[in-house]
Amino acid sequence: MTTASPSPHPGIGVPRRIDHLSEPRWVRAGLIGAAMGFLVLFLFLPLLVVFAEAFSKGLAAWAAAVTDPVALAAVRLTLLTAALVVPVNLLFGLAAAWTIVKFEFRGKSLLTTLIDLPFSVSPVISGMMFVLVFGAHGLLGPWLLARDIKIIFALPGIVLATLFVTSSIVARELLPLMEAQGNDEEEAAVTLGAGGWQIFLRVSLPKIKWGLVYGVILCNARAMGEFGAVSVVSGHIRGVTNTIPLHVEILYNEYQFAASFAVASLLTLLALATLVIKGIAGRRAGGAARRVAA
Secondary structure, eight states, X not given: OOOOOOOSSXXXXXXXXXXXXGSOHHHXXXXXXXXXXXXXXXXXXXXXXXXXXXXXXXXXXXXXXXXXXXXXXXXXXXXXXXXXXXXXXXXXXXXXXXXXXXXXXXXXXHHHHHXXXXXXXXXXXXXXXXXXXXXXXXXXXXXXXXXXXXXXXSHHHHHHHHHHHHTTHHHHHXXXXXXXXXXXXXXXXXXXXXXXXXXXXXXXXXXXXXXXXXXXXXXXXXXXXXXXXXXXXXXXXXXXXXXXXXXXXXXHHTTOHHHHHHHHHHHHHHHHHHHHHHHHHHHHHHHHHHHHHO
């Protein structure tokens, strides 16, 4: 029986286990305490304040604020915008990630860079870009006015601005996942005679489904909570072009604090529900990635 000779270079080629329990107890307690203090100060405390202020005048006042026709119009517009934006970004993100990972072509690095553009541009600036293109005095404004087509200060402008600021989210969630998975299973399916759509629907899509769900959840959350870009293109027309964040701002500026926090609590509840679903999808996606790596 032979035994493996020790490596002439200790630590090279030999995996080392870093035991976090070797840290002193006071170090671990300090780090955990700092993390918990940060969460309490910047997450839990603001959430408590939102709901405390929302119900400060009683349940009847809260119900009156959230069932106000203007508030309901803001809720409908927010949900409609998300319903229009999320499917488009799902298709775009899936197509972009598939193209970048599965194919080699000239301009691939440029496409990857452009996908990150919405992350590097301020939402307010992105809203201004649409105003400069579609506004009354913009590049296409006179042509649109002559044909009575409204983009800015109307639903199309809100959808376009939200599309821009959320366009990178799904693609950015799929790209690292698809790159880690590789193309081995797709190549095996090709050798067995499977067609392009068969490979996509039966091989590729099941592998990335939880990552796709994760990206869609994040995209939906950003679409419902977007403020900067939508504020620029909406015109703040009460009951017509105000989404929930804009309606909350108007109520707060009018010193209707209880009503503003009541409407804000609706958005907070949506955010909390999103976090729960995001956590479930994230665990599923992480488990799928670990199975693929194994």
